[in-house]
Amino acid sequence: MSSLLNDIHEEDVANFLNRNREFFHVFPNLLDELSIPHPETGRAVSLLERQIYQLRKQRDELQVEVDTLINIAGENGQLLNKVKEFTKALMASRGEQAAVDCIIQEMQQRFDVEEVSLVTWEMPAISLHGMMQLGISQTWAETLKGTLRPEEPACGLLEDHWQKGLFHTDKPMHSVCLLPLGEDRVWGVLALGSSTDRFHPNLGTYFLRIMAEMITARLSHLFVR
Numbered sequence: 001m002s003s004l005l006n007d008i009h010e011e012d013v014a015n016f017l018n019r020n021r022e023f024f025h026v027f028p029n030l031l032d033e034l035s036i037p038h039p040e041t042g043r044a045v046s047l048l049e050r051q052i053y054q055l056r057k058q059r060d061e062l063q064v065e066v067d068t069l070i071n072i073a074g075e076n077g078q079l080l081n082k083v084k085e086f087t088k089a090l091m092a093s094r095g096e097q098a099a100v101d102c103i104i105q106e107m108q109q110r111f112d113v114e115e116v117s118l119v120t121w122e123m124p125a126i127s128l129h130g131m132m133q134l135g136i137s138q139t140w141a142e143t144l145k146g147t148l149r150p151e152e153p154a155c156g157l158l159e160d161h162w163q164k165g166l167f168h169t170d171k172p173m174h175s176v177c178l179l180p181l182g183e184d185r186v187w188g189v190l191a192l193g194s195s196t197d198r199f200h201p202n203l204g205t206y207f208l209r210i211m212a213e214m215i216t217a218r219l220s221h222l223f224v225r
Contacts, residue, residue, distance in 0.1 A: 082110055083207050087214050099218050100130045103190065113192045115167045120181075120188030121145050124222040131188075140165060148180040148189060150216075153208040155199040166191045175199040179212040187223040190215060 037043065086106045093099040100118060107116040119134040121141070134141055140161050148154065158166075158176040167173055173193035181188040190212070192199065 079207050083210055086110060086211060090214055090218055093218075096126060096219070096222065097128050097130075100128050103215060104130050107190070107192060111192075114171070114195055115169055115173055115191075115193035117166050117168075117191040117193070118188070119166065119191065120223070122187045122223050124219075125224075126222065128222075134165070134188075138165065144178075144189065145186070148178060148186045150180055150182050150184070150186055151209050151213065152180060153205040153212060154178045154180075155203045155205070155208075156201045157197075158193065163193070167193050169193075171195060177203070177208065179208055179215070181212060181216045181219065182223070183216060183220060187220075 089102050089106055090099060093102040103118060104116050107113045117132065118130060119132045121134050123133065124131060134144075138161075140159070144162075155177045156175065158173050162176070163173050166176070173195055175194050175197050177192040177194075177199040179190040179192070180186040181190060
């Protein structure tokens with residue numbers, strides 16, 4: 001008998017109980033004798049106490065998830081309202097110059113963007129203050145034109161030579177968000193700069209894409225081939 005017990009390992013017991021889930025239905029009195037260590041204190045507690053602890057832990061974890069979802073919903077609601085107000089202001093602008101002024105002002109004031117630059121690499125039908133035509137003689141500018149795709153905003157860290165071309169400021173920008181402008185092709189970009197990592201690569205781009213579409217719809221007639 002002693003030899004037989006020595007041949008039984010913990011894994012064997014665990015496997016047996018896993019295959020016989022109703023074992024304690026047959027021997028419920030064994031539950032009164034069982035004790036297991038508390039996950040935090042290490043003291044011996046009953047199975048019921050351990051179950052209560054586990055349920056409380058699960059409740060707290062679920063509460064954290066719910067709170068996080070509520071916060072995200074609140075932030076998205078605020079952002080949606082800003083995008084709506086931006087769209088209304090852009091639609092209400094009279095004339096192309098007023099539209100460009102509106103875009104830059106809304107980005108700076110409503111969305112609290114530090115640096116805003118509206119650049120194109122095609123010649124617009126009329127010259128507008130605040131819209132800079134970007135030559136593509138520099139390697140970085142060619143890369144910008146070649147990699148951007150319609151309706152695909154890009155966010156990430158900003159390299160030094162990109163900053164000098166996109167933003168005319170002595171204040172170093174750490175991250176940038178590029179909103180490509182155009183439908184069948186990209187004829188320009190709205191560049192948003194931040195001195196922090198605000199525009200990190202994992203930033204959600206749903207609302208950014210909507211704003212890019214609105215700006216494209218408002219200004220595309222200036223770049224008809």
